[in-house]
Amino acid sequence: MKLRTNARFSTVCVHAGQEPDPSTGAIITPIYQTSTYVQDELGKHKGYEYGRTQNPTRAALEGNLAAIEGGRAAFAFASGMAAINAIASRLTSGDHVVVSDNVYGGTFRLFEQVLTRYQLSFSYVDTARLDAVERAFTAATRLLFVETPSNPVMRLTDLGRAAELAHRHGVRLVADNTFASPCIQRPIELGADLVTHSTTKYLNGHSDSIGGIVVATRDDDIEWLKFVQNAAGAILSPFDSWLVLRGTKTLPLRMRQHSANGLALAEYLAGHPKVKQVHYPGLASHPQHDLAARQMRGFGGMLAFDLGSLEAARRVLNSVRLMALAESLGGVETLISHPATMTHAAVPAERRAALGITDGLIRVSVGVEDIDDLREDLAQALERA
16 A cells, blocks of 8 residues: 555545555554564664664654654654653753743743753743744744644744744744644644654544654754654653554544534633633634634634633533543543643743733633533533632
8 A cells, every 4th residue: 555645634644654564464553562673693684673773663653743744754752741852952052942932831841940951041932923033033042942822822823934034043943733733734834844742632632642753854853863762762652653653543533523623612612701711713803813724724622711710710620521620632532621730830820920821711622522512511610600
């Protein structure tokens, strides 16, 4: 089953990086659960020497995700944060990074509490404002790291213009595409040099695996990531690789339903008298709705809404029945969370307030359940707010 070079997205998701097992004809890539490989003779092997360095299941996933994102190579890591750390390992002492101010709390924690110990510096700006981005650049800036849509207030960065700006200054553009998925947003086509995901989220899609991926376009990045993946050893396991391969096969189907449910729930919340504000790029009221319509193919399943107080948020979070109060996102089931005390607890309170991450803010990862059931669950919980 040879994949044509001009195959369309859904076909790529199902087939890229995978061939029937040559020994049995199995259509699904096997889980090669092995730590090492027998060599035919000294210095002669079948392309595999040691499980940390190479694994056929992981290689299949990496080929699949490189094709899905439109990159030249991909490297799978043990978590999304391990993937971001691998990107950061491209930097050397004294380097500077410009970062989306509304970045995921775990990314902020890695940058500020770990990597600054190694004489790296980070400036956090609203990357929706490219004039602010340009002012933040210095002679030491090496990366522009953007998260779009951002977590949790769904702020967008114009990827095409950000790439032009970064490249004009000799800076690489890194895009965290976790919230959108490659089904909805194509950063490499818009000029990004590196794309990262927590595969835990939409790529896997079933809340049963932790992982991360970096998709690269440049030779020097590819060579370094290949080296550091082996040298540092934070690899994705064969079983987790297999789980994500299972997930990408249904990515287009799931994202259509996530997007349809996300828009319907956002519209419902926007019309509810107890809701102060809804953050969802598919709403015409979103300040960057026009950019979202141009840059994204659908608006995804992530949204946030503000109830104005911690007590109101607590009542809703404690009253949902179908939705699960839990961290993470991107699974087929709907997850609801409180960013200020959960995903962004590592961000200082005054910084959260400046970003709009209020105590009354609730984030929803809208699943693929029947939309009427989701609306009814929120309605009964909002009655208690």
